[in-house]
Amino acid sequence: MLVYFLRRLALTVPTFIALMFVTFAAIRLVPGDPVEVRVGEHGISPERLAYFRHQLGLDLPVWQQFLDYCWRLLHGDFGVSLSTQTKVLTEFFTLFPATVELSLCAMLFAIAVGVPAGAVAAVKRGSVFDQGLMTISLFGYSMPIFWWGLLLIMFVSVKLEWLPVSGRIDLINYYFDQPTGFMLIDTLLSGESGAFLDAVRHLILPAIVLGTVPLGVIARMTRSSMLEVLSEDYVRTARAKGLSPFRVIGVHALRNALLPVVTVIGLSVSSLLAGAVLTETIFSWPGVGHWLIESISRRDYPALQGGVMLVSTVVIGVNLVVDLVYGAINPRIRHGR
Amino acid sequence: MAADVALPAVSSEEAAEVLAQPTPLAAFWAAFRENRGAVFGLVVISTIALIAIFANFIAPHSPIEQFRDAVRAPPIWEQGGAWRYALGTDGDGHDTLSRLIFGARVSLFIGLSVMSVSFVVGVVLGLLAASVGSLVDVIITRVMDLIMAVPSLVMAILVVAVLGPSLANTIVAVTIVYLPRYVRLVRASALGELTKDYVTAARVAGVGPLRLMVSTVLPNCLAPLIVQAALGVSDAILEAAGLGFLGLGAQAPTPEWGTMLADSREFIRSDPWIVALPGLAILIAVVAINLTGDGLRDALDPRMRRT
Secondary structure, X not given: OHHHHHHHHHHHHHHHHHHHHHHHHXXXXXXXXXXXXXXXXXXXXXXXXXXXXXXXXXXXXXXXXXXXXXXXXXXXXOOEOOOOOOEHHHHHHHHHHHHHHHHHHHHHHHHHHHHHHHHHHHHOOOOHXXXXXXXXXXXXXXXXXXXXXXXXXXXXXXXXXXXXXXXXXXXXOOOOOOXXXXXXXXXXXXXXXXXXXXXXXXXXXXXXXXXXXXXXXXXXXXXXXXXXXXXXXXXXXXXXXXXXXXXXXXXXXXXXXXXXXXXXXXXXXXXXXXXXXXXXXXXXXXXXXXXXXHHHHOOOHHHHHHHHHHHHXXXXXXXXXXXXXXXXHOHHHHHOO | OXXXXXXXXXXXXXXXXXXXXXXXXHHHHHHHHHOHHHHHHHHHHHHHHHXXXXXXXXXXXXXXXXXXXXXXXOOOOOOOOOHHHOOOEOOOOOEHHHHHHHHHHHHHHHHHHHHHHHHHHHHHHHHHHHHHOHHHHHHHHHHHHXXXXXXXXXXXXXXXXXXXXXXXXHHHHHHHHHHHXXXXXXXXXXXXXXXXXXXXXXXXXXXXHHHHHHHHHHHHHHHHHHHHHHHHHHHHHXXXXXXXXXXXXXXXXXXXXXXXXXXXXXXXXOOHHHHHHHHHHHHHHHHHHHHHHHHHHHHHOOOOOOO
């Protein structure tokens, strides 16, 4: 187990180094004077230019600049945002809980609906329900989510006025400390009446939008995995023993069918974050994705560079954990290769 | 098998019919045709392709001409709609129908170019990694892992931020994002094939390394690759539309569906159809391609799981 753990850990090192190189190279490739790109000032005097060149280490050889960059990253220095003059790392951690909260709720929605629906579809294979669900799931994972979000806003928020259009909470009516950054927890801690409910109401639409693609994938995966399991001998044995159909399907079949589904869920962090960029933009959700897009439009390259670096580090980290957990559960994986 | 099982009587003509091997294409078509959804998808996507090809003749107006006298005209089913602008006009007075028609051209062009470039580059890199091995393999695999570690849209954003937003750069960005899928697929199936006897036989017969990989191994890796390529077109269209929506893709007045959506966001309350129609076009195209791709998978490789 330890060997597997170390080998898997060692594999992430070159990926991480390459990531540092790409983010380093990317900002150098941005057209325009590097000082202007990074300081955000235009038409500055030669003295000031020289000062910044020295300050930013641009007078050093490229390889040394790269090593400096790596050194700073490894010490947690991800640069300073041009537009807010705060540290990129600080900014990231202020916004990250919002993205995590949204992504978790989206995934919960996708699992809570997708797994039972897929299981029922498999049991009632060929029925109207099965065909209907497969059609819905096809539309689910083909959905341009930015459009889907706008449609939901149009009907649910604008026309029916059931749910708010954007943001995480009604800032005019509620004001409280946010110790965790997770709105659902913070509103509960604040003790303000109605705040929690308001946070939930803000969360519903974005979570549905971000959860739509995973929902389609999970429903399909569960169905096909369940179909396979249902034809296994142990399911027949369980039936022959006289167990209730509910027990056979719910306990014996579904538990075994869920293994590939869990893997898919674990490895979908990356696509979830990609979807979060679009979802957060539509709903003005103050998360990391929204921030990255804002950084581009403000030409805030240090924030973009640090943000991409941090988001990718999170993905690498989560994928590592998923692999390790999977290796711990499944001996075939850890002894493979 | 038990010897006393009575075999059904078969006439010689029937036997000949059964025994005659259908051509691979005929066999494929017979399997594909079984899946009604896939055929439906193929019909829809072929129609879209025809619309895209003959856009100049079909579209009632130029996609970039601004009709100042008819800004945000309603579509035909709304109060005040007229056939002149059947699907209405947008905030700049562009005819929506014409833009959607030309948009099909843009979206399919993006999807097909991303697919073909990543297909070719993926095959080359994948075969290289599988055949040369050692350091080349490690480098290619690591680079692909890196691309996969960055969320697709974030990677595309980074590329566009560096290169600047345009249609061509959208294609570059989306190609980079989807390249690893092809490389990994080719590498994995080539490695699998390389251990088989027929490859050893070809080696023994003196086939050179290039010919071995390209004409012996590659054809046997094609089935999953074709499926991936078909589904890759729809993913590329979605990704490019997403970039367009974020303002990082094709720039106005290019009639790209995602860009059209983004440009008309402000009219979501007053004239919802301007927002609804481009998204509907994206959805229809993507669903049709995915249906076709699923059918391809079932037809090309029965071993793959039927879903």
